[in-house]
Amino acid sequence: KISSSQFEQKPNHHDHEKQYVGxxxxxxxxxxxxxxxxxxxxxxxxxxSGLGKSTxxxxxxxxxxxxxxxxxxxxERINQTVEIVKHTVDIEEKGVKLKLTIVDTPGxxxxxxxxxCWKPITDYIDQQFExxxxxxxxxxxxxxxxxxxxxxxxxxxPFGHGLRPVDVEFMKALxxxxxxxxxxAKADCLxxxxxxxxxxxxxxxxxxxxxxxxxxxxxDSDEDEEFKQQDRELKExxxxxxxxxxxxxxxxxxRVRGRLYPWGIVEGKHSAWKLAWGREGWEGQRWACTxxxxxxxxxxxxxx
Amino acid sequence: MEEDVASAFRxxxxxxxGPSRIPGPLPRQDGLPGAPTQRSxxxxxxxxxxxxxxxxxxRAPAPVTPVAPCPRLMSGRGGAEVTPVEKMxxxxxxxxxxxxxxxxxxxxxxxxxxxxxxxxxxxxxxxNANLLGYIGIDTIIEQMRKKTMKTGFDFNxxxxxxSGLGKSTxxxxxxxxxxxxxxxxxxREEKIPKTVEIKAIGHVIEEGGVKMKLTVIDTPGxxxxxxxxxCWEPIEKYINEQYEKFLKEEVNIARKxxxxxxxxxxxxxxxxPTGHSLRxxxxxxxxxLSKVVNIIPVIAKADTxxxxxxxxxxxxVRKELEVNGIEFYPQKEFDEDLEDKTENDKIRQxxxxxxVVGSDKEYQVNGKRVLGRKTPWGIIEVENLTxxxxxxxxxxxxxxxxxxxxxxxxxxxxxxYRAKRLNDNGGLPPMTSETxxxxxxNL
Numbered sequence: 001k002i003s004s005s006q007f008e009q010k011p012n013h014h015d016h017e018k019q020y021v022g023x024x025x026x027x028x029x030x031x032x033x034x035x036x037x038x039x040x041x042x043x044x045x046x047x048x049s050g051l052g053k054s055t056x057x058x059x060x061x062x063x064x065x066x067x068x069x070x071x072x073x074x075x076e077r078i079n080q081t082v083e084i085v086k087h088t089v090d091i092e093e094k095g096v097k098l099k100l101t102i103v104d105t106p107g108x109x110x111x112x113x114x115x116x117c118w119k120p121i122t123d124y125i126d127q128q129f130e131x132x133x134x135x136x137x138x139x140x141x142x143x144x145x146x147x148x149x150x151x152x153x154x155x156x157x158p159f160g161h162g163l164r165p166v167d168v169e170f171m172k173a174l175x176x177x178x179x180x181x182x183x184x185a186k187a188d189c190l191x192x193x194x195x196x197x198x199x200x201x202x203x204x205x206x207x208x209x210x211x212x213x214x215x216x217x218x219x220d221s222d223e224d225e226e227f228k229q230q231d232r233e234l235k236e237x238x239x240x241x242x243x244x245x246x247x248x249x250x251x252x253x254x255r256v257r258g259r260l261y262p263w264g265i266v267e268g269k270h271s272a273w274k275l276a277w278g279r280e281g282w283e284g285q286r287w288a289c290t291x292x293x294x295x296x297x298x299x300x301x302x303x304x
Numbered sequence: 305m306e307e308d309v310a311s312a313f314r315x316x317x318x319x320x321x322g323p324s325r326i327p328g329p330l331p332r333q334d335g336l337p338g339a340p341t342q343r344s345x346x347x348x349x350x351x352x353x354x355x356x357x358x359x360x361x362x363r364a365p366a367p368v369t370p371v372a373p374c375p376r377l378m379s380g381r382g383g384a385e386v387t388p389v390e391k392m393x394x395x396x397x398x399x400x401x402x403x404x405x406x407x408x409x410x411x412x413x414x415x416x417x418x419x420x421x422x423x424x425x426x427x428x429x430x431x432n433a434n435l436l437g438y439i440g441i442d443t444i445i446e447q448m449r450k451k452t453m454k455t456g457f458d459f460n461x462x463x464x465x466x467s468g469l470g471k472s473t474x475x476x477x478x479x480x481x482x483x484x485x486x487x488x489x490x491x492r493e494e495k496i497p498k499t500v501e502i503k504a505i506g507h508v509i510e511e512g513g514v515k516m517k518l519t520v521i522d523t524p525g526x527x528x529x530x531x532x533x534x535c536w537e538p539i540e541k542y543i544n545e546q547y548e549k550f551l552k553e554e555v556n557i558a559r560k561x562x563x564x565x566x567x568x569x570x571x572x573x574x575x576x577p578t579g580h581s582l583r584x585x586x587x588x589x590x591x592x593l594s595k596v597v598n599i600i601p602v603i604a605k606a607d608t609x610x611x612x613x614x615x616x617x618x619x620x621v622r623k624e625l626e627v628n629g630i631e632f633y634p635q636k637e638f639d640e641d642l643e644d645k646t647e648n649d650k651i652r653q654x655x656x657x658x659x660v661v662g663s664d665k666e667y668q669v670n671g672k673r674v675l676g677r678k679t680p681w682g683i684i685e686v687e688n689l690t691x692x693x694x695x696x697x698x699x700x701x702x703x704x705x706x707x708x709x710x711x712x713x714x715x716x717x718x719x720x721y722r723a724k725r726l727n728d729n730g731g732l733p734p735m736t737s738e739t740x741x742x743x744x745x746n747l
Contacts, residue, residue, distance in 0.1 A: 050578020073581045073624055112585045113531045159576060159605055160468035166530050189577075189608040191679050259610055262690045264682025 047155025456515030465574025
């Protein structure tokens with residue numbers, strides 16, 4: 001999204017001793033232009049139904065994208081195939097515009113026979129790459145719409161003992177096409193020791209099956225210590241154990257987003273919400289770059 | 305456990321109107337001994353429907369006639385009084401009729417009738433009125449209790465559900481002992497099996513002098529594959545194999561006095577707490593299996609849901625089960641009388657499916673040691689009814705309906721299987737190699 005760079009010769013100070021060119025302002029210019037242009041971000045959510053995907057998406061972006069959806073009952077789902085459903089929403093915060101597209105995959109993993117249930121999803125991703133490729137080779141490149149999937153949040157059930165066969169197959173089919181971020185869904189049903197063990201187990205299995213999940217980029221050495229610490233925590237927490245909530249509950253005199261149980265209240269601070277949200281914020285720009293690399297790779301494969 | 309044995313004969317309080325509290329079988333219209341309640345009526349009808357086959361053992365005059373299901377109607381009749389007295393003398397003896405014989409041997413415990421409900425006349429007339437002294441008939445309860453304690457009884461429970469839903473933990477919690485092979489912690493080296501396996505582990509548990517031989521049948525691999533088509537078939541096969549085993553033993557000429565009962569009395573089906581609805585796989589399984597075994601659906605790991613989510617989910621699940629015609633235990637058609645019906649209706653419409661949480665760890669809460677799960681935001685108490693419905697499930701399966709589960713398995717599911725088998729075999733009992741030999745030697 002960097003437009004052609006021009007550095008302007010602008011003497012900041014009327015000081016002729018200083019040999020000051022002035023292109024250090026470039027990042028600011030880029031920033032300004034990007035902010036004006038706005039960001040596009042396409043996030044895919046995948047996983048069995050009932051793992052809290054919609055709730056989490058609403059929590060993450062503080063929206064109600066799924067307000068009026070109709071849940072299918074079991075009989076209707078018997079004949080359901082995996083669909084791709086897109087919701088787009090424009091979010092603005094402190095002058096920064098984000099065009100967020102959520103790509104949902106209802107029906108994934110729900111049938112009795114889930115053989116190749118990820119095929120509609122891989123087909124969709126490939127289609128977006130194909131379309132971008134054509135646009136890029138076309139004449140009017142100024143207004144390319146980037147509909148490529150930048151990130152896929154994959155929801156792992158907390159009830160299993162690790163990855164299920166369908167989880168492994170899905171991730172293996174997609175890890176070279178899209179950035180996969182595995183999440184442990186509905187983590188409030190697990191006690192801390194169970195979460196630890198489950199994460200270890202999932203990490204082992206991801207290694208064992210050679211699944212390439214999204215690796216957070218290393219932070220630069222000149223970042224401040226707090227940022228580095230947060231970055232470390234982020235990396236060590238993967239896969240993130242998340243809890244979503246659309247309801248506001250009263251806790252200690254404050255109103256917070258949370259879940260009210262007979263035995264206590266689950267609030268934001270108990271989960272990986274903050275980390276996940278933070279990740280979205282910082283890594284927004286970086287996502288795009290990594291997606292390009294992934295896109296490039298697949299196109300390369302396609303062309304060979 | 306005493307009350308469980310006694311409860312089979314327990315006269316409901318409302319009926320203890322007359323002077324004598326005789327827990328006895330229902331007298332029959334045609335004067336034959338036996339207690340054709342609605343349930344055994346069904347059984348009897350099956351036997352008849354199969355065409356008067358040779359297993360119809362010689363009986364006095366007529367074939368069994370089904371009696372009206374509401375035994376309370378007996379109250380006005382003078383003749384009714386005689387029979388209970390007669391019957392009582394018959395109870396402790398060698399059987400007066402084939403019904404009792406088979407039942408006794410089959411149940412592997414002394415249950416004289418398939419279902420005994422007391423008939424206490426509202427207006428005492430006839431012989432029973434104003435007993436001149438205490439006879440001691442009610443000591444039958446104590447006698448039965450003693451016998452049961454000596455022989456003990458079998459109970460076979462099967463657990464079905466995707467891996468990780470807490471099946472083993474729940475069974476351990478139910479029976480307060482390590483009866484189920486639990487994947488200890490998460491160090492399971494065993495992978496998810498490629499096909500559904502059936503693993504039966506037996507334990508003997510003793511409580512209050514009563515011995516129970518508990519068998520827990522696990523079904524690892526169910527629902528875990530990518531393609532789960534027909535994954536219920538090995539389970540259905542196993543259940544039918546147990547019926548077959550029992551049948552073969554029954555028709556054996558020199559059969560054992562107490563036939564070992566390996567039939568599955570109860571199948572706990574674990575529903576994943578998605579909060580949405582049942583899965584297609586759940587429906588398929590329950591549709592196929594509710595006809596061969598007692599299925600009790602439970603919602604696993606219910607601590608995932610808040611109260612509202614739980615209530616909504618249960619309602620939706622109940623509705624889906626109803627819409628799809630799935631009769632889970634306690635089945636409506638087998639309610640014997642009004643009392644059963646009201647009690648079971650309440651369970652069916654309000655409590656089931658039970659949303660449970662299992663745990664084998666204890667924590668200190670308010671000075672008491674309770675089984676629970678310690679989360680960062682509070683301790684979930686397994687036996688606290690405001691937290692989850694484990695206590696309801698436990699009371700239901702063990703403390704009130706244990707005997708009934710066995711009876712329904714024997715009188716309904718097994719009989720259905722038996723009728724079908726005998727029908728297929730041209731009305732003859734299946735010949736085992738033993739019976740063939742004996743047959744030969746007898747000729």
